[in-house]
Amino acid sequence: MAIPVKLQVFEGPLDLLLHLIDKNKVDIYDIPIVEITAQYLDYIKNMETEDMNVMSEFLVMAATLIDIKCRMLLPKEINEEGEEEDPREELVQKLLEYKMYKYMSFELKDRQMDAQRALYRQQHLPREVADYRQPVDYESLLADVNLNKLHEIFQFMIKRQEDKIDPVRSTFGKIEKDEIDMDMKTAYVIEYVKSHKRFGFRQLLEKQKSKMEIIVTFLVILEMMKIGQIDIEQQDICDDIIITSKLLAEAI
Numbered sequence: 001m002a003i004p005v006k007l008q009v010f011e012g013p014l015d016l017l018l019h020l021i022d023k024n025k026v027d028i029y030d031i032p033i034v035e036i037t038a039q040y041l042d043y044i045k046n047m048e049t050e051d052m053n054v055m056s057e058f059l060v061m062a063a064t065l066i067d068i069k070c071r072m073l074l075p076k077e078i079n080e081e082g083e084e085e086d087p088r089e090e091l092v093q094k095l096l097e098y099k100m101y102k103y104m105s106f107e108l109k110d111r112q113m114d115a116q117r118a119l120y121r122q123q124h125l126p127r128e129v130a131d132y133r134q135p136v137d138y139e140s141l142l143a144d145v146n147l148n149k150l151h152e153i154f155q156f157m158i159k160r161q162e163d164k165i166d167p168v169r170s171t172f173g174k175i176e177k178d179e180i181d182m183d184m185k186t187a188y189v190i191e192y193v194k195s196h197k198r199f200g201f202r203q204l205l206e207k208q209k210s211k212m213e214i215i216v217t218f219l220v221i222l223e224m225m226k227i228g229q230i231d232i233e234q235q236d237i238c239d240d241i242i243i244t245s246k247l248l249a250e251a252i
Contacts, residue, residue, distance in 0.1 A: 012058075013062075014061075015102070016043060016058070017040065024039075031092065033065065033068050034069060036065070037065040037066060037069050040061070040065055044059070068091060180216050185220060189204070189220045189224070193230060193243065193245045194247045196245070198242065198243070198244045198245065199243055200241065200242060201221070201241035221243070229245075231243070
């Protein structure tokens with residue numbers, strides 16, 4: 001019977017790669033991609049997880065490693081500066097960034113633990129000191145104040161209030177929302193169509209009291225035309241639109 005082996009849990013594919021690099025004691029700038037790829041594939045073959053999101057991340061990295069391995073076998077590509085491109089460069093950069101963030105997280109965790117051991121003594125003052133308020137000498141405070149000075153202060157405060165007023169927005173009127181009951185307006189238009197049978201569209205719109213009522217009425221007419229409850233005709237582009245009812249006497 002096979003002996004079960006419990007694998008170490010890693011936070012992600014980059015964490016696993018860093019572990020393999022440290023384990024093999026290789027230079028992160030010169031990764032032996034063939035050896036690391038083989039060890040990485042062996043690990044994910046033995047992974048036991050039902051979380052497809054986690055597994056997919058490791059499989060994407062596996063595909064990346066295999067792609068780098070294949071590119072290492074091909075002739076080196078030359079960049080615009082005439083230098084040979086290393087297929088591992090992008091992976092190395094990601095590993096260095098991840099390693100930096102990981103060590104920063106360790107540092108923050110250590111600082112948090114150190115902060116938890118710090119105790120602070122609450123401030124404690126005698127009642128006489130806590131209740132003490134420095135006395136105000138009103139005579140010296142108002143020594144230079146006269147009617148002219150008070151008038152200047154008053155004018156200054158009025159000017160500050162006037163400067164707060166937006167010269168443009170202050171002239172705007174109040175925007176009020178029109179509340180239109182769609183069901184009531186639809187019932188009104190249907191009743192109007194049934195009672196008039198044939199009429200001009202302008203005649204219907206002139207009976208509306210607001211712009212919102214005109215818009216809603218127009219939408220109701222479009223819906224009635226769509227479902228075949230009315231016919232629409234217009235002789236000329238500038239003529240009134242004539243609406244003919246196709247509704248029966250009973251309610252629709």
